[in-house]
Amino acid sequence: MDVNEKIVECWLNNCKEMFTMSDVVYDKYFSAIDLLAVGLKGESGIEVWDIEVKFKSKIIISDTDRKQNGYRYIRQQLVSDDRxxxxxxxxxxxxxxxxxxxxxxxxxxxxxxxxxxxERFRKDGITLYFFDDIIVELREHAKGLNKSNDDILQVLRLLDHLSI
Structure with a gap:
């Protein structure tokens, strides 16, 4: 699991109160789900999120690229029957x-x-979340803590304490 996935996992565990698994292999080619999150919904059962994490700071999504940065690739990856x-x-x-x-x-x-x-992702049933929103939510959560054993939350607490 890379650091981007760890940030998302921290958000899921602490802000969304979900249990997580990472790098879940789902086919003979060793394709993997970045994060699988499960939340308990009282009497109604469970909430299941199948998550792909794509932190891109310089690359822009492509409509024609069939590789990792292409819309078709991302969509196909998420809607796979094997997955x-x-x-x-x-x-x-x-x-x-x-x-x-x-x-x-x-x-x-x-x-x-x-x-x-x-809109295109929404039509395909894919929900988008953005890192900057996740960081803001995590930072707010971290402010309310007296201590933390989680590295990410502790870094956010330190940044807040140092007013950075």
């Missing part, structure tokens, strides 16, 4: 809803075409 089958095996439920989530930077969607990409 859904693996998630259902892990959560032991064939009828739970699996929320498809892409966590990325606003830069990756391009300032000029952000609305276009957001």
């Amino acid at each position: 859904d089958k693996r998630v259902r095996e892990i959560v032991a439920s064939s009828d739970c809803e699996i929320k498809k989530v892409l966590i990325t930077t606003r830069h990756f969607l391009s300032r000029k075409k952000a609305t276009y990409w957001e």
Whole structure:
């Protein structure tokens, strides 16, 4: 798990109160789900998020690229039948809803075409979250803590303490 995924995992665990698994292999080619998050929803059951994390600071999404930075690649990766089958095996439920989530930077969607990409992902059933929003939420959470054993939360507490 890379540091970007660790930041997202920290957010899921602390702000969304979800349990997580990382690098979940789902096919014979060793493709992996970056993060799988499960939250308990009282009597209604569970909430399941299938998450891809794409931190891109210089690259912009492409409509033609079939590789990692291409829309088609990301979409196909998230809506794979093998992927859904693996998630259902892990959560032991064939009828739970699996929320498809892409966590990325606003830069990756391009300032000029952000609305276009957001709508396109939404139509495909993919929910977008952005790192800058996640960091703000984590930083607010960290402010309320007297101490933390989590490295990410502790760094955010220190930054706040030092007024950085």
